[in-house]
Amino acid sequence: MRAVFYIASRSSDGARPGIREIAENINSPGHFLAKILQKLSKEGIICSVKGPNGGFYIEPQGLKRPLADIITALEGNEIFTGCAMGLSYCSESNPCPLHHEFKQVRNRLTQMLYNTSIGAFKQELLDGALTLNK
Amino acid sequence: MRAVFYIASRSSDGARPGIREIAENINSPGHFLAKILQKLSKEGIICSVKGPNGGFYIEPQGLKRPLADIITALEGNEIFTGCAMGLSYCSESNPCPLHHEFKQVRNRLTQMLYNTSIGAFKQELLDGALTLNK
DNA sequence: TTAATAAAGGACAAAAATGTCTTTTATTTG
DNA sequence: CAAATAAAAGACATTTTTGTCCTTTATTAA
Numbered sequence: 367m368r369a370v371f372y373i374a375s376r377s378s379d380g381a382r383p384g385i386r387e388i389a390e391n392i393n394s395p396g397h398f399l400a401k402i403l404q405k406l407s408k409e410g411i412i413c414s415v416k417g418p419n420g421g422f423y424i425e426p427q428g429l430k431r432p433l434a435d436i437i438t439a440l441e442g443n444e445i446f447t448g449c450a451m452g453l454s455y456c457s458e459s460n461p462c463p464l465h466h467e468f469k470q471v472r473n474r475l476t477q478m479l480y481n482t483s484i485g486a487f488k489q490e491l492l493d494g495a496l497t498l499n500k
Numbered sequence: 501m502r503a504v505f506y507i508a509s510r511s512s513d514g515a516r517p518g519i520r521e522i523a524e525n526i527n528s529p530g531h532f533l534a535k536i537l538q539k540l541s542k543e544g545i546i547c548s549v550k551g552p553n554g555g556f557y558i559e560p561q562g563l564k565r566p567l568a569d570i571i572t573a574l575e576g577n578e579i580f581t582g583c584a585m586g587l588s589y590c591s592e593s594n595p596c597p598l599h600h601e602f603k604q605v606r607n608r609l610t611q612m613l614y615n616t617s618i619g620a621f622k623q624e625l626l627d628g629a630l631t632l633n634k
Numbered sequence: 635t636t637a638a639t640a641a642a643g644g645a646c647a648a649a650a651a652t653g654t655c656t657t658t659t660a661t662t663t664g
Numbered sequence: 665c666a667a668a669t670a671a672a673a674g675a676c677a678t679t680t681t682t683g684t685c686c687t688t689t690a691t692t693a694a
Contacts, residue, residue: 398653417661418669463624471609490597551691552639
């Protein structure tokens, strides 16, 4: 789950890096990465091409999608909706003591992840160190 | 890890509920609860008395401690310090693209958990539904 | 002082998350 | 079309987290 954004930043700029190349650059077990990429491509976040010279890439429109989409695809959306204390009964109509205050924090996080596109994140990475080895 | 705050809210008001009593009221496996309570009592957040009529309680001064202490005791403080993306290289001097913005969100959460005492949380629970069965 | 009670502690078991390996399928290039 | 390449897919292994059980130790009350 860690190695998510690396793909995003690498796979673009026209090229189509393969699993091995990506794995080396982000310092992650290749076979494990493969599974994650499979999920992401099934969810339509990244695209893949089989065969020689194949690999992964992201379409221009895909770069516009928010980081939140990646999280949702990989881990579901509990982060965006769950209670701070993990209380199952907690809801808008039956809030736990921290519910309202926490909701603000959570909403801000949600906003942040929805307002930051994969492309923007990538751009900042390229501008900076690009140290993605975990 | 879920069943944390329940103890806090129950064990006070002079009584010393035992594991069984607590477990039933919060709908959690008793033996598992026991381990959590052990940790918390080792950390000095709750107190325990062995023998007949023994059980768990929290001293008045303990009620003043922030919720954050419970979290730290049980899960460490990565929540309060870690990077949103789980990037190990991310730090103040080498920030990831979301670092600064996320830090604000995280600090707000931290503040919230430090400003809310166990006692205050308990009070709100007693005032409200007190539905703590998970 | 002894019997009953209840937490402490450690060993063990199950489930989930993480990671590895092998086979299959699709694509491209010669 | 054949061979090589690379992702897809699923089986399998390891590790971590979560949960259970049993024995020991401390305390209280009769």
